[in-house]
Amino acid sequence: MSLLRNIADGLRSLFRKERVSQDLDGELNGFLEMAAEEKINQGMSRADALRAVRLERGSPEVTKEVVRSAGWESVVETLWQDLRHGQRVLRKSPGFASVAVLTLALGIGATTAIFSIVNAVLLRPLAMEDPSHVVFVQETWRDIFPGLSVGNFADLKRQSTSFADLCASNDASFNLEARELPERVDGEIATANYFTTFGVQPIAGRVFTTEEDKPGQPKVVVISERLWRTKLHADPSIIGQPMRINGLPTTVVGIMPRSFDPLLSRSDLWVPAAYTAEKLADHDNHYLNVIARLKSGTSHAQAQSELNVIARVQQRQYPIDDENRGFRLQPLTTALLGDQRVGLRMMLAAVGFLLLIACANIANLQLARSRTRQKEIAMRAALGASPNRIVRQLLAENVVLGLAGAVVGVLLAYWTVAWIIAHGPAEMPRLDQSRIDARTLVFACALALLSSFLFGLAPAFRSASTRLSEVFQSSSGISGGSRDHIRSLLVVGEVSLALILMAGAGLLIRSALLVAHLNPGFDTSNVVVGRVGLPDPGYHDPALARQTFERMITATAALPGVNSVAVVSRAPLAGGGSSNGLLREGKPLDMANLVNSQLQIISPSYLSTARVPLRAGRDFTLQDTRDRTLVTIVNETLARTMWPGEKPIGKRFACCEAGPKGRMDPVWHEVVGVVADVRAWGLDRQVQPEFYIPLAQMPASAWDWIGRTMDLVVRTRGGAVPIRELQSTVASVAPAVPIYRLSTMQQKISSTLERSHFDTFLLAIFASTALLLSSVGIYGVLSYMVAQRTRDIGLRMALGASQAQIVWDVLGFGVRLAGIGLAVGLAAALAATRLLSSLLYGVRPTDAVTFAAVSFILLVVALIASYLPARRATRVDPLVALRYE
Amino acid sequence: MADKSSDLVQGTLDMLILRTVALEPMHGYGIALRIEQMSKGVFRVNAGSLFVALQRLQRAGLIRSEWKATENSRRAKYYVLTEPGRKRLTSEKREWGRQVAAIARILEAS
Numbered sequence: 001m002s003l004l005r006n007i008a009d010g011l012r013s014l015f016r017k018e019r020v021s022q023d024l025d026g027e028l029n030g031f032l033e034m035a036a037e038e039k040i041n042q043g044m045s046r047a048d049a050l051r052a053v054r055l056e057r058g059s060p061e062v063t064k065e066v067v068r069s070a071g072w073e074s075v076v077e078t079l080w081q082d083l084r085h086g087q088r089v090l091r092k093s094p095g096f097a098s099v100a101v102l103t104l105a106l107g108i109g110a111t112t113a114i115f116s117i118v119n120a121v122l123l124r125p126l127a128m129e130d131p132s133h134v135v136f137v138q139e140t141w142r143d144i145f146p147g148l149s150v151g152n153f154a155d156l157k158r159q160s161t162s163f164a165d166l167c168a169s170n171d172a173s174f175n176l177e178a179r180e181l182p183e184r185v186d187g188e189i190a191t192a193n194y195f196t197t198f199g200v201q202p203i204a205g206r207v208f209t210t211e212e213d214k215p216g217q218p219k220v221v222v223i224s225e226r227l228w229r230t231k232l233h234a235d236p237s238i239i240g241q242p243m244r245i246n247g248l249p250t251t252v253v254g255i256m257p258r259s260f261d262p263l264l265s266r267s268d269l270w271v272p273a274a275y276t277a278e279k280l281a282d283h284d285n286h287y288l289n290v291i292a293r294l295k296s297g298t299s300h301a302q303a304q305s306e307l308n309v310i311a312r313v314q315q316r317q318y319p320i321d322d323e324n325r326g327f328r329l330q331p332l333t334t335a336l337l338g339d340q341r342v343g344l345r346m347m348l349a350a351v352g353f354l355l356l357i358a359c360a361n362i363a364n365l366q367l368a369r370s371r372t373r374q375k376e377i378a379m380r381a382a383l384g385a386s387p388n389r390i391v392r393q394l395l396a397e398n399v400v401l402g403l404a405g406a407v408v409g410v411l412l413a414y415w416t417v418a419w420i421i422a423h424g425p426a427e428m429p430r431l432d433q434s435r436i437d438a439r440t441l442v443f444a445c446a447l448a449l450l451s452s453f454l455f456g457l458a459p460a461f462r463s464a465s466t467r468l469s470e471v472f473q474s475s476s477g478i479s480g481g482s483r484d485h486i487r488s489l490l491v492v493g494e495v496s497l498a499l500i501l502m503a504g505a506g507l508l509i510r511s512a513l514l515v516a517h518l519n520p521g522f523d524t525s526n527v528v529v530g531r532v533g534l535p536d537p538g539y540h541d542p543a544l545a546r547q548t549f550e551r552m553i554t555a556t557a558a559l560p561g562v563n564s565v566a567v568v569s570r571a572p573l574a575g576g577g578s579s580n581g582l583l584r585e586g587k588p589l590d591m592a593n594l595v596n597s598q599l600q601i602i603s604p605s606y607l608s609t610a611r612v613p614l615r616a617g618r619d620f621t622l623q624d625t626r627d628r629t630l631v632t633i634v635n636e637t638l639a640r641t642m643w644p645g646e647k648p649i650g651k652r653f654a655c656c657e658a659g660p661k662g663r664m665d666p667v668w669h670e671v672v673g674v675v676a677d678v679r680a681w682g683l684d685r686q687v688q689p690e691f692y693i694p695l696a697q698m699p700a701s702a703w704d705w706i707g708r709t710m711d712l713v714v715r716t717r718g719g720a721v722p723i724r725e726l727q728s729t730v731a732s733v734a735p736a737v738p739i740y741r742l743s744t745m746q747q748k749i750s751s752t753l754e755r756s757h758f759d760t761f762l763l764a765i766f767a768s769t770a771l772l773l774s775s776v777g778i779y780g781v782l783s784y785m786v787a788q789r790t791r792d793i794g795l796r797m798a799l800g801a802s803q804a805q806i807v808w809d810v811l812g813f814g815v816r817l818a819g820i821g822l823a824v825g826l827a828a829a830l831a832a833t834r835l836l837s838s839l840l841y842g843v844r845p846t847d848a849v850t851f852a853a854v855s856f857i858l859l860v861v862a863l864i865a866s867y868l869p870a871r872r873a874t875r876v877d878p879l880v881a882l883r884y885e
Numbered sequence: 886m887a888d889k890s891s892d893l894v895q896g897t898l899d900m901l902i903l904r905t906v907a908l909e910p911m912h913g914y915g916i917a918l919r920i921e922q923m924s925k926g927v928f929r930v931n932a933g934s935l936f937v938a939l940q941r942l943q944r945a946g947l948i949r950s951e952w953k954a955t956e957n958s959r960r961a962k963y964y965v966l967t968e969p970g971r972k973r974l975t976s977e978k979r980e981w982g983r984q985v986a987a988i989a990r991i992l993e994a995s
Contacts, residue, residue: 006944023962024936027913030961031932034914037957057917057932066933067940 010073024067028060079396086397090404096369097401100362104405104451106769107358109412111351112436112444116417117424118344119443120434122337127259129199130293135303136335137166137290140326142596146579148290149321150275151283152314156290156327159310162303163292165197168273170287171265172707175535176231177244177736184533184740185227187269194270195222197293198262205239205254212253213272219250220272225258227268245271246535247736263289264336264429283314283321285705291332304329320663323591340428342838343759349832350504350766353497355451357773360490362401363455364777367487368784370463377463387464394463398456399449406448410436413444425755458486487781488817494774495821495858496828498767502854503829504836505767507843508760510850511684514842515753521678521687522572523611524749526563526716529571530742532730533709539734542700545708549695552733553603556714559725563715566606567695569599571711572680573748574741578705582691584642585652589664597638597689598680599656601698601706607633607675609715617649617673620694630697633673638689648674655691657699669693682752684841712739759839771858774821775865782814782869790876798878807870814866815859822855898930898938900981903966903974906948912961913939939964947973 013020032053039049057063068074090097125131138145139152148156153168160166169190176185188194192213195202208220221243223232232238242249250271261267294303307327314322330338370377380390417434424431532552539545549567556565570577581594604620615636624631632653639648652668659665669691677687714726723742730739750757786793793806833845843850905911905919916939917930942948947970953963966974 005946009944026960027962028932028936030912030959031914031917033959034912034955034961056929060932063931063933063936067936070937070940071944 006072010071010076013068013071014073014076021064021068024064025060028063032057032060078392082393082396083400085393086400089397090400093369096365097404100365100401101404101408103358103361103773104401104448105408105412106773107351107355107451108406108409108444108447109416110766110769111348111355111447112409112413112440113416113420114344114347114351115443116413116436116440117420117431117434118348119437119439121340121428121430122344124430124433126262126333126336127200128262131333132331133164133294133296134198134332135292135294135300136330136332137292137307138328138330138335139286140328141286141324144596145328146286148288149283149286150279150288151281151318152286152322152325153288153290154275154280155314156307156310159313160303160306162295162298162306164295165193166290166292167191167194167197168288168290169194169263169270170273170289171267173533173709173740174245174269174271175247175533175737176269177247182731182736182738183231184531184738185231185268186266187271188263188265188267189273190270191273194291195256197291198260199293200256200260200262202254203257204236205252207254207256208270208272213274215274215276217272217274219245219248220253221245221250222254222256222270223252224256224260224268228255244736245269247538248535262291262332283318300329300331320591336429342835343755346504346759346836346839347762347766350501350763353501354766354770354773355447356454357494357497357770357777359451359455360494361773361777361780362451363458364487364490364780366398366455366459367462368780370459373463381464390464391460394460395453395456398452398460401456402448402452403445405451406444409448410441410444413440423758425758426751427755462486487784491774491777491781491817492821492824494770494777495818495862496825498770498774499822499825499854499858500829500832501763501767501770502858503825503833503851505760505763506850506854507833507836507840507845507847508756508763510847511840511843512753512756512760515684515756518679518683520572520683520749521612521676521680524745526718527610527745528714528716528721528726528742529574529711529745529748530726530730530739531574531709531711532567532734532737532739533707534734534737536708539708542703545703546695548734549603549710552712552730553605555729555733556712556726559722559729561717561719561722563717564605564609565715566603566609566713567710568603568606568610568713569601569706569710570680571713571745571748572610572678573682573745573752574711575681577680580655582638582642582689583654583666585654585668589666595638595642595653595689597655597691600690600692601695601702601710602692603695606713607692609713610678611715612678613676615674615676616647617671619673620692622696624694625696628697630667630669631672631694632669633675633692634671635675635677635687635690637677637687638691639671639674641689656693657701667699683749684753684756756839756841771861775861778814778817778862778865779868781817782810782866783872785813786810786869786873789873793873793876794878794880797876803874806873806876807867810870810873811863811866814862814870818859818862818866822858826851826855897981898934899942900974900977901928902935902938902942902964903947903970903977906964906966907971907974910953910963910965912955912963914961916964942970946970 032050035053035057036046036049039052040046044052054060126134128134137148137156139148147170148168150168153166157166167190169188171186172189173184173186176183192208192210195207202222203225205222207222211217212220223238228234228238238252239254240251242251244250256270292303294300304327307329311322311326315325377390377394381387385393414436417436421432421434532549534545534548539548553565553567556562578599579596580599581591582597583589583594587593602620604622604624607614607619617633620631620633634642634648642648642653643651648671650670652670654666654668656669657667659667675692678690679685679687680690681688712726712730716722721742721744726742727739730737797803797806829851830846835845837845901920902916905916905923908919911919913932913935917932917935920928920930939948939950943950943964947967948964949967950962950964952960955961
């Protein structure tokens with residue numbers, strides 16, 4: 001209570017200063033008057049009485065001052081005075097102030113912008129109930145982490161006790177016929193407890209029930225708020241209405257809020273998994289995303305060890321499918337955002353360095369200024385200001401600088417964030433949610449205060465400790481030695497930080513250049529790719545599905561401007577794929593002998609349309625049908641892996657399907673051709689073993705694996721991409737079936753490189769800014785040194801030193817500073833760039849060429865920065881210099 | 886008035902003020918005068934320490950103030966003891982008594 005009164009009273013004196021002051025005046029005057037009156041009554045004259053009272057009780061002015069400075073509010077008031085004084089001082093040196101504010105704004109702006117992205121992408125909790133208890137379960141097999149098989153998921157759900165909830169989903173896309181044109185929509189096939197696991201409620205309607213998550217039930221769907229608003233005109237009566245999904249009437253039962261995107265997959269609808277008994281017994285196909293919520297009180301390690309026990313049981317139970325298979329448990333946050341950490345932390349470190357360099361530069365400027373302000377400060381000290389008060393005042397000046405820098409910096413950050421959202425990599429989850437919010441503002445303010453102390457403390461203490469006598473004696477200009485040491489140290493620090501940034505940027509640039517010159521393995525020019533998915537009910541018959549795609553190829557090939565057309569189950573750079581274990585003929589049927597390889601189902605025209613070079617053997621022909629010998633074409637990596645040192649043509653391997661005698665009956669495919677490696681997962685990814693089988697020979701069940709979805713690959717004669725024509729051609733062959741993700745091959749390539757180019761671009765900008773700032777630092781120190789030593793230089797010239805000698809002296813000093821910074825920076829960079837290794841392709845983090853190049857650039861810039869002051873030194877006129885005093 | 890006046894023992898002014906306004910609401914000069922009279926001129930209160938102490942006590946909620954007319958029809962700020970102030974005075978008096986007794990024992994022990 002009394003604390004509140006204290007604050008309220010203090011605030012009153014702060015903000016209603018006049019009123020409070022009048023009050024005190026009145027009271028004090030009354031006091032003195034009454035005291036005087038008493039003396040007058042005793043016979044004194046009025047004037048004498050007033051004088052006596054003043055002597056006895058103290059003068060009213062002093063008393064007022066004493067009373068006023070007794071409350072806490074007086075501290076606030078001095079602080080305010082200091083800040084206003086600081087602002088006035090800065091206004092008097094606008095050159096210094098604007099350079100310092102801009103430098104600082106650059107540092108604070110960059111740091112704040114990157115922080116707001118880190119905040120949105122990494123720090124903000126996932127939009128679900130208590131995300132710390134939600135874990136992501138994967139299988140572990142050899143060195144990969146596939147999804148779970150439905151069978152393994154069912155066993156896990158039955159046997160585990162660590163989880164309050166365990167659910168599964170898999171990504172899928174759907175042909176949606178709602179109001180207008182058919183569209184392809186991304187969604188998930190999920191178990192009924194999917195929503196409760198995340199603890200998120202629908203904004204309208206309900207989620208599906210356990211009953212609806214069983215085979216043979218009427219079809220229901222939960223849609224996203226985004227889909228509801230963008231495609232369904234936010235129709236409130238949509239709940240209970242049917243819409244056609246994959247050609248089947250499906251009832252909308254609920255709408256999930258916009259924020260519900262638990263796996264960051266931008267799903268727009270969810271349909272029940274309704275696993276059949278057959279699926280529940282399937283331990284062979286590993287594709288489920290499994291998410292669980294830990295029981296409260298169950299630790300991560302406990303859950304993991306329970307999973308290990310279950311995995312061992314399964315290995316015995318299903319020796320073929322689950323041999324060497326285990327489970328891996330990860331916090332969902334790590335599973336979803338772990339990939340983003342390296343890059344974003346690198347950015348944050350980079351902007352942190354930039355801010356430090358900016359601070360060092362301002363500290364340098366302040367040190368130079370403190371020299372010229374020595375007399376002013378000495379005068380203040382002489383007039384009775386305590387060192388404490390002087391430090392406080394100088395710090396206040398720096399805080400004003402810092403806050404001004406923060407204001408400009410936040411503006412800068414605001415634009416930067418907008419730019420990054422617009423141009424940043426689309427694949428980075430939650431990037432679009434970055435904004436300057438309360439948290440980032442607090443961060444920026446903290447940065448401003450921290451940096452104003454960083455660059456302000458040393459100069460302030462130095463100034464406050466100057467002795468009056470020194471100042472007025474040493475006006476002659478022999479520079480204070482230790483002061484130059486600090487300044488040199490700051491420059492060395494700047495240079496080494498800049499070098500670390502430059503080394504990082506250099507490595508990324510070199511890596512990007514190497515990637516850009518990689519051969520993708522096929523001719524990417526004038527190729528357009530789009531996906532087409534045939535709905536299961538209408539096109540269940542494998543023959544019908546195949547004929548539909550073949551008709552689509554023929555119809556598209558007839559379009560004007562089209563050279564040739566093909567279909568492929570996954571076009572290069574389209575993402576995803578289907579991995580298969582191949583058994584080389586002659587090896588015993590054992591899991592350990594399987595070679596993992598990517599399957600591509602292609603029409604016979606594919607390799608010639610994509611222009612994948614044939615290295616040996618022949619291409620597929622129309623004669624390679626199901627009733628002939630099953631044939632395959634392999635890429636060079638698979639040929640090398642499976643038959644090292646042998647000619648693969650005519651060799652056989654088993655894969656993809658079982659013979660009539662059951663699961664262990666191999667079906668052999670004969671290699672008829674070898675093609676060049678295609679970098680199908682991105683230019684900077686390693687090529688995997690890959691094999692092609694002709695569309696006409698694919699097993700019927702393969703239509704289910706690939707979801708009756710294929711990429712239509714069109715080679716045009718150049719010119720505009722015939723989007724309209726392609727859409728209408730596909731629709732004319734398969735009504736209500738859309739073609740989606742339509743883009744040129746080159747667009748697909750650049751979108752896979754988007755992320756690494758973005759990292760490279762930003763780091764390059766930061767590094768060049770750092771280089772610029774530190775060269776300004778070198779320039780500043782040397783110019784200051786030359787100005788300070790004008791007399792020495794003049795003297796030496798008078799004694800016969802040549803201009804070249806003077807130039808060499810100054811240059812030498814600058815280069816020495818840069819050299820020391822370079823050495824320190826190189827050592828630090830060698831340690832730091834190792835953290836980048838996961839972002840680099842084909843370059844080692846200690847790449848000598850890069851390090852040599854950035855060192856060279858840095859030295860050249862340092863030389864230029866030193867040359868300007870050096871030249872100024874030679875223009876010193878000995879006579880003028882000696883008269884300088 | 887006695888010529889030799891002493892400075893107050895550190896921290897006792899607050900207690901003396903509370904004691905003084907415990908009798909009746911009083912203005913600043915009245916308080917100073919009363920302390921001087923009751924101490925028979927041993928203590929002299931200067932305006933600075935008095936008003937700082939009054940501000941402190943008021944902010945601590947031990948006294949409150951209001952502007953009123955004096956008997957000479959001058960306007961002055963009168964200070965009134967509050968309930969927490971009364972409690973504080975009682976406890977301070979008790980503590981003071983204990984301390985004085987203790988100090989006396991130490992001084993007479995030799």
